[in-house]
Amino acid sequence: MSLLVVGSVAFDSVETPFGKAEEVLGGSATYFSTSASYFTEVKLVAVVGDDFPEEHVDFLKSREIDVKGLQRSSGKTFRWKGRYDFDLNQAHTLDTQLNVFASFKPQIPEEYKDAEYVFLANIDPVLQLEVLKQVRKPKFVACDTMNFWIEGKPDELKETLKYVDLLTINEGEARELAKEPNLVLAAKKILSYGPKTLIVKRGEYGSLMFSDSGIFSAPAYPLESVFDPTGAGDSFAGGFMGYLSNIGNISDGSIRQAIIFGSVMASFNVEDFSLNGMKDLNYKEIEERFKEFKRLTHFEDL
Amino acid sequence: MSLLVVGSVAFDSVETPFGKAEEVLGGSATYFSTSASYFTEVKLVAVVGDDFPEEHVDFLKSREIDVKGLQRSSGKTFRWKGRYDFDLNQAHTLDTQLNVFASFKPQIPEEYKDAEYVFLANIDPVLQLEVLKQVRKPKFVACDTMNFWIEGKPDELKETLKYVDLLTINEGEARELAKEPNLVLAAKKILSYGPKTLIVKRGEYGSLMFSDSGIFSAPAYPLESVFDPTGAGDSFAGGFMGYLSNIGNISDGSIRQAIIFGSVMASFNVEDFSLNGMKDLNYKEIEERFKEFKRLTHFEDL
Numbered sequence: 233m234s235l236l237v238v239g240s241v242a243f244d245s246v247e248t249p250f251g252k253a254e255e256v257l258g259g260s261a262t263y264f265s266t267s268a269s270y271f272t273e274v275k276l277v278a279v280v281g282d283d284f285p286e287e288h289v290d291f292l293k294s295r296e297i298d299v300k301g302l303q304r305s306s307g308k309t310f311r312w313k314g315r316y317d318f319d320l321n322q323a324h325t326l327d328t329q330l331n332v333f334a335s336f337k338p339q340i341p342e343e344y345k346d347a348e349y350v351f352l353a354n355i356d357p358v359l360q361l362e363v364l365k366q367v368r369k370p371k372f373v374a375c376d377t378m379n380f381w382i383e384g385k386p387d388e389l390k391e392t393l394k395y396v397d398l399l400t401i402n403e404g405e406a407r408e409l410a411k412e413p414n415l416v417l418a419a420k421k422i423l424s425y426g427p428k429t430l431i432v433k434r435g436e437y438g439s440l441m442f443s444d445s446g447i448f449s450a451p452a453y454p455l456e457s458v459f460d461p462t463g464a465g466d467s468f469a470g471g472f473m474g475y476l477s478n479i480g481n482i483s484d485g486s487i488r489q490a491i492i493f494g495s496v497m498a499s500f501n502v503e504d505f506s507l508n509g510m511k512d513l514n515y516k517e518i519e520e521r522f523k524e525f526k527r528l529t530h531f532e533d534l
Numbered sequence: 535m536s537l538l539v540v541g542s543v544a545f546d547s548v549e550t551p552f553g554k555a556e557e558v559l560g561g562s563a564t565y566f567s568t569s570a571s572y573f574t575e576v577k578l579v580a581v582v583g584d585d586f587p588e589e590h591v592d593f594l595k596s597r598e599i600d601v602k603g604l605q606r607s608s609g610k611t612f613r614w615k616g617r618y619d620f621d622l623n624q625a626h627t628l629d630t631q632l633n634v635f636a637s638f639k640p641q642i643p644e645e646y647k648d649a650e651y652v653f654l655a656n657i658d659p660v661l662q663l664e665v666l667k668q669v670r671k672p673k674f675v676a677c678d679t680m681n682f683w684i685e686g687k688p689d690e691l692k693e694t695l696k697y698v699d700l701l702t703i704n705e706g707e708a709r710e711l712a713k714e715p716n717l718v719l720a721a722k723k724i725l726s727y728g729p730k731t732l733i734v735k736r737g738e739y740g741s742l743m744f745s746d747s748g749i750f751s752a753p754a755y756p757l758e759s760v761f762d763p764t765g766a767g768d769s770f771a772g773g774f775m776g777y778l779s780n781i782g783n784i785s786d787g788s789i790r791q792a793i794i795f796g797s798v799m800a801s802f803n804v805e806d807f808s809l810n811g812m813k814d815l816n817y818k819e820i821e822e823r824f825k826e827f828k829r830l831t832h833f834e835d836l
Contacts, residue, residue: 318715413551413620414757414758414759414760415756416756416757416758417758434739436717437736437739437740438739438751438753440756446829446830447756447830448830448831448832448833449740449753449756449830449831450833451740451751451753454717454718454742454749454751455716455718456716456718456719457716458716485833485834488832488833488834489833489834491833492833519836522836523835523836526833526835527748528748528749528750528751529750529751529752529831529833530790531750531752531787531790531791531793531794531828531831532787532790532791533825533828534821534824534825
């Protein structure tokens with residue numbers, strides 16, 4: 233099945249306690265589509281400026297990502313600068329330059345409009361809804377958001393949530409969106425806004441999925457070297473949606489496996505800067521780490 | 535098999551965002567032995583003052599806990615006063631009065647000395663080692679500790695660790711003990727101090743077990759109302775050691791199940807103040823929650 237993603241393509245400058253990277257390839261749609269490309273065919277919608285080098289486009293093409301929807305506008309590409317301290321769960325934004333992203337109006341190419349799986353990466357909820365209106369009959373729509381929109385456009389965000397099947401969000405943002413400190417109660421409240429499934433991302437503590445079928449808890453992979461957490465959430469979403477799109481069903485069992493594949497991809501991603509941890513994998517390595525997640529969590533029932 | 539615990543019996547005064555409790559029954563050995571009493575016969579060694587009411591002793595007896603080792607000294611019982619804010623993972627100690635605990639010299643009754651399973655709750659590592667010298671031939675020794683001893687008696691603690699099979703410790707304390715921010719590397723270092731198994735407690739994020747057999751990740755039970763986290767770690771240890779002592783084997787598979795039983799008992803404990811969440815359970819409820827942990831973590835392998 234086909235998977236459509238709308239989000240950002242950016243240059244990131246990142247400092248962590250373990251090193252730094254300047255103006256490297258980043259952006260939610262980049263991380264998402266690279267991750268998902270190991271599972272399915274991805275159609276990318278985003279915007280870059282005239283400073284965006286062809287080699288990055290070539291990289292996306294090398295992952296067989298469809299870049300017909302990658303608009304090029306005159307101006308500079310979106311830039312994000314951030315720092316992580318030893319608490320790698322917390323990004324400190326140092327600078328954001330929206331550039332061509334400020335006037336981004338996602339145009340879905342005609343041949344993308346039959347996409348069955350759709351991921352609305354973390355962009356203005358008004359744009360997310362405009363994208364959805366252009367897609368004909370999606371089977372499964374997931375979206376991401378962040379505190380910036382929760383605080384700045386709460387009504388627009390809640391309107392968008394009426395039309396999505398799944399929301400993926402950080403733990404603190406889930407509490408903020410629901411205005412409820414207890415996570416289980418916050419999840420119930422968020423599910424009442426529209427999504428049938430909620431995935432709460434908890435960084436190095438893994439994730440929790442809430443739905444009518446119950447709760448599923450997935451750990452993060454315990455790594456000896458976490459180098460750069462930038463893009464972990466989008467890599468997670470890419471593995472998750474890529475797997476679902478590939479198998480073409482959204483049962484509770486499939487969603488649980490998809491969460492593990494998402495966790496696998498996030499674990500590869502954080503082992504290096506930019507896309508480096510994730511760009512040269514093969515499917516066998518991905519499956520091997522999936523099996524390690526099984527060993528990591530397995531215990532015999534009574 | 536028989537299970538021996540040495541630790542504190544105390545009066546706790548606790549404030550949380552959800553209420554407060556004054557001078558209620560607490561202490562590491564109390565939480566541990568109440569929790570373990572659902573699985574096995576527990577022998578308790580601790581000290582109380584002459585202000586300790588007989589009704590609390592009667593409660594311990596009602597749980598079939600052997601209290602021959604509960605010394606009574608003239609003076610007041612150990613008192614702890616603490617507060618939790620909305621971040622329930624972090625206890626803020628407001629006051630500690632050691633009282634009779636200050637001169638506690640654990641005396642192991644003759645009929646306790648053949649105990650096969652031993653839990654050294656969070657007390658001075660010098661006392662922990664003195665207890666061990668009095669036990670003849672324990673099959674499995676676990677101990678707990680905290681930042682107070684890591685900072686105050688690091689050499690004595692490392693000496694004790696040479697003689698224990700398992701250490702259970704909070705996440706931040708694991709990093710502090712190993713002087714290593716990465717948890718996986720910290721765990722490796724701690725295992726080199728002596729214990730064959732390390733359990734890192736992460737509050738609402740569950741626990742991680744490290745050993746030669748690999749890593750096991752267990753979630754915490756997602757609760758709609760966490761009332762008071764006091765005693766969660768000792769309730770965890772009680773369920774863990776109680777189950778192991780009951781089945782009498784320490785294979786990797788048994789240790790994984792024991793960690794789930796520990797997590798089950800901790801989840802009951804935090805639902806109310808003092809021992810209230812844990813004192814009136816039946817084994818069927820415990821098994822039922824164990825099975826919920828299975829549903830919470832299960833996904834199909836590839």
